[in-house]
Amino acid sequence: MLEGTLVDLVPFEDDFAIYLETWMNEEAWFRAHVWERREPHTEDDVKKYIENMEKNERGGLIGFQAKNGDPIGALIFDHEWTRVRKAEVRVVVGDSRYEGADEALDGLLMLVRYCFETRNLHRLDAVALPFHETWIEHLRRAGFVHEGTLRQHIRWDGDYVDLEMFGLLQSEWPGYVQKVAELSLQPSDIEPKPKPEKKEQKEAQPS
């Protein structure tokens, strides 16, 4: 476990894997995966996605949870490019109550911390839909620089919308500790969700 200020980073398993069956079919997932075709994800698709990320040598899927252990969502880095030491980052705020909350921002800061301070990457890329204001605000607060607008790039709900490009260099990152001190993060005191029903129990029930 890697401990942050408002959230902790943990392996993506157990309750996270159960929640992902819901999260992967919700808005937060599709907003964070703009390239993908919006289609239903079955239980098998979700399992396969987690397995693929476990095998992914150029990326990773990390769970992030509130200090009380309540799972919030997924931190993803992918397409890590060894020669240039860059990767793409995205945050899926699976529990929508945390959308825009400082816990979600701390998730992003912890992902940046991990990429720069542990993996020694040189540069991080991120993209945002122009109307996903909470994510853009978090990217800016984390220090990401707006690097361009891919015009009419994404088909979204009947329109072709722009895609905003952001980047952050390792040399621009003051370090997690200093960054958190600048931002004075505030916990949102959201009540933890009830634990999800375990799969095995569900399957054991007579039909």
Added chain:
Amino acid sequence: MLCGVLVDLVPVSRQARELDHKWTNNESSFWASGGEWRFVTRAQIAARQARWAEERSRGDLSVGFEIRTKDGQPIGWMGINWLNPTHRLAMLGAKIGEPQYWGGGYGTDALLLIVEYAFDWLDVRKVWLATSTMNARVIRQMEKVGFTLEGRQRQATLAEGVWHDWLAYGMLREEWPGRETLVERLGLREKAVRRG
């Protein structure tokens, strides 16, 4: 198959596949990749070509052409590296593997053919591509053909110890004046006549 003024885009021939070894190991790869030098054996090239063929047979949506001069010389690749039907985007990729054909309009002629193909046959809405700030020839080409610079990823590639930016260029279908107009405007026919 797709007939231009200086070049045609044709199915990849055995001759071009054999040249792939040279094109992968020479400076054309350095420019196309934004600063990487490769040391790739013939066996690795064969394995890569087999992998691409297999991906295409499994329904991968990339499209690859050989660029062939009017006198029958294969000089490189032009294609769509990533065709996204949901967003109707075509990401283009190209390489002129024979440096003596750089700067003579060959790459531009091939680019006009692939853009026309993407808009008129594949019905995409937008073509786009990325290059690095070290590649002045491609940047000039983008400006001449009328692509818009949409984004600049700072320090996104390293060449000989120096960081360079990646530039993203795009052209929407309604911005495409048509191939014939650009052939005329860029004087490609005059270039072809001078080449004999």
